Amino acid sequence: MKTIMLGNEAVARGAYEAGVKLVSSYPGTPSTEITEEIAKFKEVSCEWAPNEKVGAEVAIGASIRGARAMTCMKHVGLNVSADPLFTAAYTGVNGGLVFCVADDPGMHSSQNEQDTRNHARSAKVPVLEPSDSAECKEFIKYAFDFSEKYDTPVILRLHTRVSHSRSIVEIEDPKPITLKDYAKDPAKYVMMPANAIKRHVVVEERTKTIAADSNDVNVGKHKVEMRDTKLGIITSGASYQYVRDGVPDASVLKLGLVWPLPMDLIRDFASKVDRLVVVEELDPFIENEIKAAGIKCEGKELFTMLGEYTAIMVRKALSDLPLPEAGIDTSSLPTPPGRPPVLCAGCPHKGLFLALNRLKVQVMGDIGCYTLGALPPMQAVDAVVCMGASVGMAHGFDKATDGADSRKTVGVIGDSTFLHSGITNLMNAVYNQSSITLIILDNSITGMTGHQQNPSTGKNIRLEDAPAVDLEGLCKSLGVASVRVVDPVDTFGAEKVIKEELEKNVVSVVIARRPCALIPTGRAKKGVEVSCDYDKCRSCGACGRIMCPALIMGEDKKPMIDAESCNNCGLCVNVCKFDALIKGEE
Amino acid sequence: MENFEASIVLAGVGGQGTLIAGKLLGILSLKLGLDVKVSEVHGMSQRGGSVITYVKIGKEVHSPIVEPGTADFVLSFEEVEAVRWASLLKKDGVMIVNSQKIKSLPVLLGAVQYPSDIKASLDNGAIGDTKIIEIDALGAALDCGTSKATNIVMLGALSKYFGIDDKVWQESIEEAFAAKPKTIPLNLEAFAKGKSLA
Structure with missing residues (x-):
């Protein structure tokens, strides 16, 4: 059955179809809906953890016991759970273990714009990056298989525009939840120096194996789209969509697994195009890796490290294709008053x-x-x-x-x-x-x-x-x-x-x-709100200064109460020195 | 129908129902057998801030973002938001404006004035065959029984220029409100009112 899903809902659906047994997360925009959606599947043990480190550790425990487990967070949440992640990379997994991490280019709802791929490379954990809801579902299912096949935690890296866009998804039947056997194995799971030294060898070998295997497009979930060979673009995730709209004729290597990188595949693609450009939001991650491998390419000299990209941005940087024509000459329009987010009425x-x-x-x-x-x-x-x-x-x-x-x-x-x-x-x-x-x-x-x-x-x-x-x-x-x-x-x-x-x-x-x-x-009882005794009001403006969305100041500086939004909290009543405002009887 | 393409912007203020309108357009696209992407804004900006939803429909949709000069339709659920997002409308596009005014805090505090004659300014700025249509969607919704139907009135207005059969719209409304079947007749009425106003 085809349906429309938010990227985050599709991740939840995919994890469910993959037989996930446990999800433990701390909420954070733009990742929150994944865990909320999973909670609707009663057979999954689903929890809010007090922070991302706890969420990750609970998931690690479930994985070692043999269950498929997942933890979800926003990009800065990965800083909090970096400690368990870096060493879970050494222990590897028993049941598949996935960290869903949602980056926020453009900082729609975040305090910084960090790029999760840097963490992943440092932690030596592979990263899959979907570019729409259908891929969210496909990649998360694949991530669990991948995790078990290569005995590693996997990061599913999302972006605001993937997490919070709705697109078409094909619903499939869920795989039954199964529990793998657990056998005590201190050499693998007890990370004290003697064991960790040996596990580090395994980690480095694993990274090399994955990089080599990922040259197969089926293993890396890559797509090679050969069109005009004058321009070849390497991209992934949300940026792929901007590339397709911005320069529809360009050849594209769309990477699914963005770390470690399939260098043979990249070298082969590079050899088939006249000009190679990497289009990636935030840091020059793929670009630097490619350059370090001795492959000539362009990237951040054409594109910014700041904020979100768009199709027009890509078009302007890489082609002479026509740009859109505006329908309204905005130079003659009045300046719209700002509408910043505010603390709610009754907050x-x-x-x-x-x-x-x-x-x-x-x-x-x-x-x-x-x-x-x-x-x-x-x-x-x-x-x-x-x-x-x-x-x-x-x-x-x-x-x-x-x-x-x-x-x-x-x-x-x-x-x-x-x-x-x-x-x-x-x-x-x-x-x-x-x-x-x-x-x-x-x-x-x-x-x-x-x-x-x-x-x-x-x-x-x-x-x-x-x-x-x-x-x-x-x-x-x-x-x-x-x-x-x-x-x-x-x-x-x-x-x-x-x-x-x-x-x-x-x-x-x-x-x-x-x-x-x-x-x-x-919430206040319905139909109960603050009222104003206008005979007592002296238009002092004190109630207006609390900036309550439910208080509308008239020309005469007397407040009108918006019954619909007033929560009858009484803050305005408390700041009124003339007893003009009266709390509604609950 | 298979060559149908449209980029739609739903602009408004947190709580005005733009997200539901976006979802409904998603259902409509699925009924038409077309690809669709609906991009939403969650989190901090929802707290009484200016919110925007993009909907792109076509045979194959890539970027979920509607960029300046590319929207076939801009539906502004609040009057001044039409000014804020006017640059997104493309040449010869259609803008539908709800005449409702929601004053933001800087206006309520008297720090800035809410602009007057917005419709006239938009008409003045219109290039080529660009159409600006203003309707009282809130009034029409209230006539149907609830301000919550404002979004469906706006979609009704859109349907006049959209070129899709009313039947598909009606089925989409029925599906979108399937969880609250009692509201379906009201929303169908709101849709019809919107169409007649545009």
Whole structure:
């Protein structure tokens, strides 16, 4: 049966058809939907892990036991799971083991633009790269076979445009889930020096074997498309699509396995074309490998290392073919007002960031919706680097100034991000006698990636009841001397508590607790919203400054409440000095 | 039908139903036996931001991205978004604009003005046989009973220029809303209204 699937759905379907037994992942755009879709197949053991390292390690365990296993993440998640990956490359597998890693050229939803292939080469793990949904399904199935055949973990490298594009997929029957026998084999699985030294030999030999075998297009899932031989292009993944539209007459070598590279096949293709160009987004990975092998080619002198490519970009760089003609002369159009992403109506982060803005503190931020606290009107965030970094950075500010900055610096981290990689950081701060104040924004969900459960929410990926981490108890057990809970909508109350904690010479944690406005527990009752007593309103504009999407400021600076989007949180009520705004009765 | 080709842009604001409209066009293409790619934006930009979905239909579709000057159709679900994505429309293409205005925060705060006379500016800028059509899709959807049908009104308007039989559209709507069968009559009505408005 033919159907249309998102690339990520096709990966999930393919893994299911391949008989995957276990999937453990941490959500991250653009990879999240893979694991969510797998969770729909009840026979697969499917979990949200607290971070990508845990997800990878669970998958490694299942693989050694003999099950087909998979872990999915965004590109930066591979940094977190690099440790298990690099040594799983040495142990090899029992059941097939696949890391699905989604890169984000153009940074639609990421903090950097790193290229997964560099990690793969360092880890000595082969990489397959699909270019549409049909290939997502085909390649993931193949990846499991490949993993078992060559006794290696395999990376399936995705891109935003492959993960988040829908295209046609042929549904096939699933292979039954089977469990291979497990036999104790310390020489293969216990990576202590004596064993690892021998396994490293196996790894280097394996890479050579795969590179040689991959010269067969069937093994490497490559496609050689000979057309006009004046121009030959080597490409893969999403870039292949831009090449086909941009220069339809060019000959193309489309690589499926992009590491290790099939150098004989490449040399043969190079010999058949007058000019060889590598078209690849991000780093000159294939290009440098080809050049190192002594094959002449062009690449990054024609194309950028930044962002996404397009068909027109390829056409402009490589041909004289006609360029599109615009239908509207845009020079005469008005400038459209910006429409940046915003914190939602009823978002609990808003009240907290307004408090931090008033306190004029330095804020070490973290990864999540609350990164938007860096934008107006809060503009409260000083630095954001990676998951969990807020805690360590705040501690660094404290130590760099011998404790002086701890009175005016806070770390801000979400519940899911704290569980991801904030706990060890907090332990470190306590152990090294910091006096930081950490604010945990506990909105009871992993918000930005589209509302995934985590170990503190009391539900698992299938929304079944699960044990919930007690955040206060956890912090206390790490030795945090002062743990307090505030309601962030009570922005002035939260401000007072944070101020008191900043004064203390110990590590403090303030938990700002209120569910995300987009999940059932955080949503107001239907038909209940804030109202305004216009006789009392003095047009002071205070409610407008909280930038709530549900408050529309009239010409007279009096607020109109958009009943449809108001969540009745009451933040505007709390900032109104004239009691003009009234919370709806729930 | 086998030579049918179209590049469509669905532009709007997070929550306006552009993703569902994109999915529906995917179903339609499958019914026509054609290749299709629908490219979506997820993640951070969805939070009340400007969102865009690309749909490309044809015998063999490669890149999922609709580039400047290549869209046969631009459907703007919000008026000012039509200005933001106007450069994507190709010469002699068709742009359908929902007259609904959703003010972004910079506008709500009074930092910038929401532009006036957008339709007139677009008409002024139109090159060759490029058509700009403005309809009150939200109003028509509300007439059918829910603002949520705005996306189907827009597709109804598109159908007038698309050259595909209404029957295929109707079957696609039935399939897209198969999980919520009660909404099918309403959506069919919204589709017909959109077509009559365009």
